[in-house]
Amino acid sequence: xxxxxxxxxxxxxxxxxxxxxxxxxxxxxxxxxxxxxxxxxxxxxxxxxxxxxxxxxxxxxxxxxxxxxxxxxxxxxxxxxxxxxxxxxxxxxxxxxxxxxxxxxxxxxxxxxxxxxxxxxxxxxxxxxxxxxxxxxxxxxxxxxxxxxxxxxxxxxxxxxxxxxxxxxxxxxxxxxxxxxxxxxxxxxxxxxxxxxxxxxxxxxxxxxxxxxxxxxxxxxxxxxxxxxxxxxxxxxxxxxxxxxxxxxxxxxxxxxxxxxxxxxxxxxxxxxxxxxxxxxxxxxxxxxxxxxxxxxxxxxxxxxxxxxxxxxxxxxxxxxxxxxxxxxxxxxxxxxxxxxxxxxxxxxxxxxxxxxxxxxxxxxxxxxxxxxxxxxxxxxxxxxxxxxxxxxxxxxxxxxxxxxxxx
Numbered sequence: 256x257x258x259x260x261x262x263x264x265x266x267x268x269x270x271x272x273x274x275x276x277x278x279x280x281x282x283x284x285x286x287x288x289x290x291x292x293x294x295x296x297x298x299x300x301x302x303x304x305x306x307x308x309x310x311x312x313x314x315x316x317x318x319x320x321x322x323x324x325x326x327x328x329x330x331x332x333x334x335x336x337x338x339x340x341x342x343x344x345x346x347x348x349x350x351x352x353x354x355x356x357x358x359x360x361x362x363x364x365x366x367x368x369x370x371x372x373x374x375x376x377x378x379x380x381x382x383x384x385x386x387x388x389x390x391x392x393x394x395x396x397x398x399x400x401x402x403x404x405x406x407x408x409x410x411x412x413x414x415x416x417x418x419x420x421x422x423x424x425x426x427x428x429x430x431x432x433x434x435x436x437x438x439x440x441x442x443x444x445x446x447x448x449x450x451x452x453x454x455x456x457x458x459x460x461x462x463x464x465x466x467x468x469x470x471x472x473x474x475x476x477x478x479x480x481x482x483x484x485x486x487x488x489x490x491x492x493x494x495x496x497x498x499x500x501x502x503x504x505x506x507x508x509x510x511x512x513x514x515x516x517x518x519x520x521x522x523x524x525x526x527x528x529x530x531x532x533x534x535x536x537x538x539x540x541x542x543x544x545x546x547x548x549x550x551x552x553x554x555x556x557x558x559x560x561x562x563x564x565x566x567x568x569x570x571x572x573x574x575x576x577x578x579x580x581x582x583x584x585x586x587x588x589x590x591x592x593x594x595x596x597x598x599x600x601x602x603x604x605x606x607x608x609x610x611x612x613x614x615x616x617x618x619x620x621x622x623x624x625x626x627x628x629x630x631x632x633x634x635x636x637x638x639x640x641x642x643x644x645x646x647x648x649x650x651x652x653x654x655x656x657x658x659x660x661x662x663x
Contacts, residue, residue, distance in 0.1 A: 280582025348380030357426030372463030407452035579640030
């Protein structure tokens with residue numbers, strides 16, 4: 256207890272020097288934590304959007320569908336499978352889809368697209384594309400009209416199409432014949448992933464099934480939304496056992512990029528903080544060496560009146576640790592305030608929106624950092640403080656009491 260008091264008082268003997276070091280530690284942590292939160296927020300937002308607009312959490316396909324996307328490689332008896340999946344624990348929504356690749360054309364231009372046939376009610380339970388259609392851009396198949404189509408803003412600009420425009424879709428049907436039909440635009444959506452938007456259009460299952468000549472009770476894809484995406488792997492294995500004739504994949508298998516992104520962000524944050532704490536560690540070592548040199552006479556007197564080297568060693572270590580912890584506390588408090596503010600207000604990068612959306616990121620990002628990260632940082636700061644204190648403390652142990660007392 257006496258050592259703790261001495262160490263704490265000694266820390267504030269030179270207030271300016273201690274304040275500079277504490278400021279350096281705090282600002283370093285603020286920079287590191289905020290940058291990490293920003294990158295993490297972007298990654299989490301990208302993952303969330305991919306689940307909400309593109310892939311869901313679990314997908315079922317014909318085992319060989321992914322090899323050549325043949326329209327005949329379908330899931331059979333979809334009504335039975337849908338009923339079972341809707342009653343499965345942890346499943347929030349289920350939707351079946353008919354998928355075909357074809358050409359979209361207007362009088363101005365034509366482009367290759369992925370055509371997705373959906374049941375509008377089922378689709379809204381799993382995906383949120385309907386939320387990306389503003390009131391001035393139509394709706395997601397609210398009216399019961401035949402041959403309706405929902406396209407993206409990016410594709411509409413390319414084809415020079417607008418609401419009520421007619422778009423001709425051409426593709427190969429179930430029998431291998433080239434077929435097609437004209438569809439009227441009833442909705443125009445826009446997500447944060449411009450390349451994906453440009454390649455995907457939505458029509459109703461019934462319309463696409465009729466033109467495609469696809470038998471009833473068959474579809475190319477069934478997608479599930481869960482109450483927790485982390486349960487996807489276990490649930491996919493369970494469904495695979497139930498339907499061994501189908502290929503069941505969780506989101507990490509469907510899009511390995513998302514899994515890689517999560518691991519990459521963790522690695523980047525770790526490296527970032529190691530670099531920052533390493534630089535701070537050198538600053539702390541330099542400061543504590545100055546403290547030892549300035550207090551040579553004082554340390555010599557303490558040893559001369561009976562303080563053993565073990566106590567001197569721990570006193571220097573405690574001073575260093577206090578210095579690191581005070582800086583860490585200030586840094587983390589400022590980081591929490593800053594991250595929470597921008598997590599609500601967002602960081603507006605609208606001036607770079609085109610470039611951001613071209614790689615699938617939103618123009619407005621929301622920094623976020625899990626609570627356990629702050630605990631990790633505190634532990635790392637303590638560890639850095641202990642490591643940084645060893646050399647100055649060993650330097651103090653080399654002092655000879657008589658020579659130290661005579662020094663000026």
